[in-house]
Amino acid sequence: MSKDIATRVTTGVQALALPGQREGWQAQHRGSLLNDAQAYDAIADALQADLKGRRVDGDLPWGLSASMRARKRVKPLRDAAKAMRKAAKAINATVAAYEETQPEVVVQRREDKALKKAQRKQQLQAAAHNSAQQTLQRLAPADADDGPAGQPKLLGDFFGPNSQQRRGA
Structure with a gap:
């Protein structure tokens, strides 16, 4: 049997x-x-x-x-x-x-997964790079004192005498 x-x-x-x-x-x-x-x-x-x-x-x-x-x-x-x-x-x-x-199916699935992972990683890196570039441009100091530029470069500039924000008023 x-x-x-x-x-x-x-x-x-x-x-x-x-x-x-x-x-x-x-x-x-x-x-x-x-x-x-x-x-x-x-x-x-x-x-x-x-x-x-x-x-x-x-x-x-x-x-x-x-x-x-x-x-x-x-x-x-x-x-x-x-x-x-x-x-x-x-x-x-x-x-x-x-x-x-089946070995062929498994290999193909792994290759597709690795390709998608690499594409996602590349997209995230590009987004992070663009975000960092935009932030740097926004925070860049003016070339001259009287010219308009990005944000002030020092924290004290936010609270100086010419500041629009007044506390306690």
């Missing part, structure tokens, strides 16, 4: 490695799991209908006890069908994960 499992695992891994066989492997396994889920649902429906029809002494007259009992007995089959559908989704996720981790 272990030899059978080993060959099945090896065959599955080889099928995932080849792009042409990957889709076939996915369709085969996903299809068998979904067929099993449908079979479990059909069995659960038939069993639930049969158990609802069986009355037991002590049941309530309108059949509520029988339907609750039937639902309770069928729940493991419904859970098995749900697990099969979840396993079919896992097959899809496995194939997608395998495709995402």
Whole structure:
């Protein structure tokens, strides 16, 4: 039995490695799991209908006890069908994960990420340089004492006798 499992695992891994066989492997396994889920649902429906029809002494007259009992007995089959559908989704996720981790795809994604990072860094450096240049131009002193220029160069110039701001007035 272990030899059978080993060959099945090896065959599955080889099928995932080849792009042409990957889709076939996915369709085969996903299809068998979904067929099993449908079979479990059909069995659960038939069993639930049969158990609802069986009355037991002590049941309530309108059949509520029988339907609750039937639902309770069928729940493991419904859970098995749900697990099969979840396993079919896992097959899809496995194939997608395998495709995402192909060496060519990973290398291309890393190169794209590094390029975008370099572009963002270059844009930030340009913005910082422009901001610094504008600040320096604004704070540059006048060439002559009477000519208009940027802001005053000393902090005392803000509070001198010619200042527009007066405290306490």
